[in-house]
Every structure is written in C-alpha cells, then in structure tokens.
Amino acid sequence: MKNAKRLLLMLSCALVGAALFFAVERIWLPAPEDKGAIQSEVTETMRKLQKAQDLITNSYVENVDPNQLMDGAIQGMVASLGDPYSVYMDQETSKQFEQSLDSSFSGIGAELTKEGEDFIIVAPFKGSPAEKAGLKPNDRLRSVDGQSLQSLTLYEVTAKIRGPKGSKVQVGVERGDSKKELVITITRDDIPIETVHSERIKTDDGHIGYLEITTFAEGTANDLKEALASLEKAGIDGLILDVRGNPGGLLSSVEEVLHQFVTDKKPFMHIEKRDGDREALTSPLEERKSYPIAALMNEGSASAAEILVAGLQEVEGYPLVGGKSFGKGTVQQSVDLGDGSQMKLTMFKWLTPNKRWIHREGVKPTIPVDQPPVYDLVPLQSAVVLKKGMNDEKVAILQSLLNGLGYKVDRTDGYFSASTEKAIQIFQKSVGLKESGEANTATLLELEKAIQTYKENLAHDHQLQKAIEIISKKES
Template sequence: MQLKGGGKVRKALMMIICVALGAGLFFGVDRMWLKRVPETTDEQVTLSKIEKAQKIIQESYVDKVDADKLMDGALKGMVAALNDPYSVYMDKDASKQFNESLHSSFSGIGAEITKQDGQFVVVSPLKESPAEKAGLKPNDVIKKVDGDEVASLTIYELTSKIRGPKGSRVQLNIERGQSEKELTVTVVRDDIPIETVSHSVFEQDGVKTGYIEITTFAEGTGQDVQKALEKLEKEEITGLILDVRGNPGGLLSSVEEVLDPFITDRKPFMYVEERNGNREPLTAKTKEKKEYPAVVLIDGGSASAAEILAAAMREVEGTTLIGTKTFGKGTVQQSLDLGDGSQMKLTVSKWLTPDKRWIHKKGIEPTIEVVQPDIFSLSPLQSAVILKKGMNDERIASLQRLLEGLGYDIDRKDGYFNTKTEEAVMKFQKTAGLKETGEVNTSTLKKLEETLTAYQENVNHDHQLQSALDFLGKNQ
C-alpha cells in the first residue's frame, strides 16, 4: 500500500528487524560531500564539524583510514543517537541481505530478530524454517553466536554472523523465560523460501470451515490470499480462520491487500500519525461484509503488519481474536535508497488502530484468551553427551519438561536426573521401540525430537485452533 499525503507518495514498510538513522542528518551529510555550503545555519555548522573531524582523522590518525568505513561509522553513530530499534542504516552488504529477505529465497535460519533494551530478541521463527525446527521460540534472547558474545553488535552484524551457506551449522546461546541457565541451540542453515500463504478446509458434521495461514506479509501475499480464498469459497465454507500466529509483519502494502476482502469502508482500518500530530485515515474499498463469520488467531509472535490485520478485523468488523496477546509494534518505517547500494529505513510515523489506539509495546489482547499447552514452547533436545542418572544441568530440565508434556510421570523438573526421570525415559524408549536403557543417547534424542514435532503439528493438540473451530461451529 502506498501512503499518500501532501501530494507525496511513498512506499512504506512495516519491518521488525531494524536499528536507526535520522533522514535530515543523513541528507545533510550527503550535501557535505557533494557541495561546500556557506556556514550560515546550525545544520551547516554541524556538517562542517563532521567534515572537519573526518579530515583530522584521515590526516592525523596513526594508521591509514578507509573513508567509506568512516562514513559508515558516522551514520551508525547517528543510529545509536536515535535509540530506535526499528530505524537502521544499512551498508551495501546489509542492504543486499535485507532485500533478499523480501524476495524469492535466501540461505539462513529463518527467524525475525529485533533489539530490545540492548538485547537481541527473537520475534518469531518463520514457519517450517530451520529456526523453528531447531526449537527457537518468540522472545528467546540471543546471547552468543558460535561462542562469541553479541551484545555490542548491530542487528545486521548479528544477522550476518548467523547467516551462512546452506547445510552449515550455527550455534546459538539463548536465554528463555525465567531460566537462569543459557540454552544451546544448533541450527542447520538452509534455503528460506518466501512462501507466505497456505490454506485448508476443516470439515466436521458436514460443516466446512476455511483456514488461511499467513506467515509474513511479503510481495504477492495479498494475491496468494485472494487465490486461497477463492478456492475455499468454491468449497462452500461457512466460516473462516485467519492465522497470523508467529507472523512478524512485513510490507504495509501487503496487509492492505490482504484486508481488502474482509473489511468494509464503514470506518478507517488504521491511521498513520505523523510527528506533527496529523493523522491520515486509511480506508478499505469493500462495501459489503462477507456472509460467513471469521476468527483471527494471534499470539506473542504476531507483530507489526499482523497486528494491523488483527486490530482492523476486530475494530472495524467485530471479528473475534483468539489466542494470546500480540508483540506490540506500532511504528511505520520508510525505506530509502541512497544510490550506492546502501539504504536507510527510518521510523517516519506511528500507526493507530481504527479506534485510534497506539499498541506499541502494549500489544493487542485477544477477545478469547487461549494458552497453548506448555509442550508447544519446548524445543528439540540437543546434547553431545549421553544423559543419564546422577547428572544435573539445563538439558535434563528440558528433558523432564518434554517427558511430562508427552504424558510421562515426572516428579521434578529442576535438571537433576533422578530415578523417576530414568523410569520415564525407559517407558518412552519402550513405547518408541528402543532399547530400554534409561539413558538418553543419540537414538533416543532423535526419537524424542520426532515425537515432539509430531505432537506440535497435530491439529488436535492445537488448543487455539480447536477453540476457533468450536467458536465458529456455534456461530455459523
């Protein structure tokens, strides 16, 4: 969607992984390089100061200095001064990486990451990505990559460190929840295709409910949703579930296209608020509401453009939201090409819900709160050593939580491998057709991972989805 105001048209993006830079300052620096201007304004005095500092460094520093690195450093300093995790200056390499994430496919782990309060936080792993398969979860905090501390890195330095050739491995040390111990997660990098829409039909007692999952809002997502909807309506569905759980956002233009079939023009579906306080209403073109009811599934990994969709559906059409509170990102970034392969993405405005609420750092509460079983937050267990009775560490605590989630009798989850844990492991091994040793070796780890994945992918265990189906069944 293009935002229009004051005769200007700009392409806006709602992105999660960003850092910071000020547009006015950057363009000033650009003018400094292209043309010397009389020092008659505060801005020109500032630019002259920057130019003088650069000249002093280039002429006087003990070692030879790369002028491009100096410029990048100056721009990154402006980024830090803004203290905004959603604005960013990207050099040529970072810019290329960012563009690849919006088009076709790229090699990496497939997770959206932001920086909050100086920490790198996983917003959400992409559906079916290596990150999801390895067990990364929303709100995981990344502390180390391949053993190196990452606190001093920028967001794009971090993602460059995480990305790599297909088939290679990267080790992440993460903090999760209230655990005092770091977890180690090894992810095998792979191609990350940008396939953002999937659909299916759930049928019960002759009643057909359509289901559309949107994993991110990229170019073409709106068209794919429209195609999916047409197929579902040919199946004569009597209700629809839109699933944006774990959806970290994407293009603002994309979410408008997705919303178009579902909301009417009775009121704006969002407002864009500029820094001067002016609010621009954005309104759909649709005149008539769908005949069948809809539900939107949300969770803590639903962010940015996904929140625009959820708020619009709820506040324009009264659609029921089921799940847990969303992430809470209420700002708009504009992408600007700087002409040399680099670019900047600057926070230029806020977005407000149809009821003019700003949900930034607050999120959107569900109409009906449904929390998934604890096992849905668990990751596949990883260990290079055999786990056995008498050991005590975080991996065993994860093992105990996993066994309990699968229905085995566990009397402690503090990481101490006691007799009860050994008995539970033996029962699992018997059920899985493995040798009953009571020790967790490679074959047991593999079978545990397969069992966990199968459990989490079984729609009958998805409490939020089942609640949506029940709700629609009663309201069709």
C-alpha cells in the same frame, strides 16, 4: 524494488539468514518546515562534521579510510535515536538487503530485531530450521558459535548467523526470566517464502476454512484471494485467519487482505506524521462475509499482522484468539543515499481503527488461550548420554518433555530419578528402541520427532480448537 524512497512496515530488522524487508508503493514524505532555519543548522553541523573528519584524517596516529569515517558518522547519528527500527546499511549490507528480496534464501528462518543492547527473536518462520530447533518469540540472543554479540550491530549479528545450506550454527539464548544461556544447534537450510497455507477443517456440523499467513509479501494478497476462493467454492461455514508468528511485511499487502474482510464503515488504520496529521485508510468493501470469522495471534504476531487483527476486531468485532501480540506501531521509510548505501528511518506511527497506538503494548486477544506446555519446550540436544543418578539442566528439560508427551515423571528439577528412567523405558518401547532407560542419541531423536508430531496434531492446538468452537457456536 529499486525505488530510492521506500516505505517499510516490517519488524525492523533482519531475517536471520538474510535481511528481509518489503517495499510499499505509497510514499508519505514529511512536509517541509522553515527551510531557512534548517539550512542554517545544517551548514553549521556540516562545518563541525568536516572539521572532525579533517582532524582525524590529517592527525590521527594511523591512516584512516574516509569512507569508513563517513559510515561510522552516519551509524552514530542513527544509533543516537535509540530506535531499533531505524538502521543505516552500508554498501555491502544494502546489497544483502536487495538480494534477500528473492523468493527464497538460505539461513535458519527467524526474524531478529534489536532493543537497546539486546538482540530479540521476533518469530521463527513456520517449518523453518529455527522453529524446529526450538527458537521462540522473545528469546534474547546472547552468542553465536560461542562468541559474544556485545557491541555488534544487527547486521553484523545476522552475518554471523548466515551460512550455506547444510552447515550448522550454535546460538545461545536466554528465555523468560532465566539468566541461564540455552545453547541451540541449528542446521541451515533453504527458506522458501510461501506466505499463505490453506486447509478445510471438517467439524461435526460442516467445514471451517483455515488460512495461515506467515508474512505479508508481494504476492500474499493474491495467494490469499485464490486460496479463499477455493475454500468458498468447496464450501465453508466459517473462516479462521492465523497470523501467529507472522512478523509483518508490506503495508500494501495487509491492506489488500483487509479489503477482503472489513467494510468501509470506519478506517481500518491511521498513519500519523510527527506533526500529528493523520491519514485514514479505508476498505472499499460494502458488505462483510456471510460466515463468521476469527483470528489467531500470539507474541510473534507483529507490525502488519497487528494491523490485520486490530482491523478485524475494531472494525467488524471479529474475535481474536491466542496471546498478546508483539507491539510494533511504527512505519519506516528506506532512502537510497546515492552511493549504494541506504538508511531505513522511522517516520510515522500507525494507529488502530479506534486511534490507539499499540507500540510496545501490543494488541490483546479478546479470548486469551494458552498453548499446551509442549509448545514452549526446546528439543533436547545433548552429546552426553543422560542416565539415572545424574543431576543436570538437560535432565530437567528431558523430564519436562516426557511429562508434556504424557510419560509421567515424578520431578522436573534435573535429578534423574527412577521415575524418569521408567518413563524413558516406556517411551523407548513405544518407538521400538532398546528399553535401556537412558536418554541416548537415538532416544533424543525419537523424542524430537514425537514433539513435532504432537504439535502437528490439530487436536493439541488449543488456540485453534477454541477458534473452531467459537465459529461453530456462531453457525448454530
């Protein structure tokens, strides 16, 4: 992991709570161009840079740290690219980067990137504090603990969100077309990097294997092989690969995973250099699996996850169920600058088997399926008891939650109606609370538990159920 030059294929940026990137052994270096012309330009540029540094060092009204000047200069060069995936990491940030390659970290468990001036949640990790608190892919982060994020770098924002296990952080986000800031309180926790979850789902006609890949880390491919072998030994009539909310990871890892499922009849991806030269990557597999396969994806599926679904579909024609993916089609290489700092620079594009560049476009599902509205709702956090007669945005969220759980309310505009009160009383009775009709702390906690239970019920997962249906039809 200490290799000075590392190829990175992860949504750029930072795992909120710790930066998380994965190195790849394969290294592509740009071909040298006209060395004489380049050297001349570099020499002239260095003279200009040195003159500016000397001027500031010798004449600025206050003393300036030369290292601070150099860091600022490099940050400025990288920022001028306008590429959210190219990042300069000073010594401290680079140290955090290395520490984050451990098998676990403490934080909230969400992938964060920067697009223009916006900080975007790519995806919360499954089961993480961020997911439980209600953060969603494409949420726009606006504040941390009430402080604006304007003019901050990605890693400065990450540092604000990081903290010890058990401590709380408030993040303000905007969602969808709404310009209203939604403030969510999240309790930090240890986030283990367990990248593969398996299950054998019983159906009317047999059993279907289910493999969820949360990210493509160092041991993901081996863990998947073991889980798949166990499922096949137990007996399965089909397989579902789930990369919903998977933000990416190691190129070598997704390669090894694809080697299990796509054949050698065509490349599963292409790496394109800036001069247009391409390298095709092909699986050694000669025969595909004997059972049908489907993949689940959504807007939180990014980078290496997109390589997987594009390969499955364009090489083998396997169905993709869910929503359009995130859309990251670039590859980064991390270079040690010699003093403990690093630069992560976008150097290549990756293309699908059919040579499509999906950057900012994403991969479209072959079978679009929306989840129930409850999946998009945020657990309600309120220090104020919500009761009849109130008119508040939190009441609107409460009404949507009740409707989503099947406790019908006549309106969702934020006015606490008699119908809302009645729905709360019915809910309170169902969980053994006093039937006050008011949304107090105990009621809101029970609502949050009810939402989590709802989501954990496989019958409510429309995308998964559709994939099961498709595979079951192919079996018969």
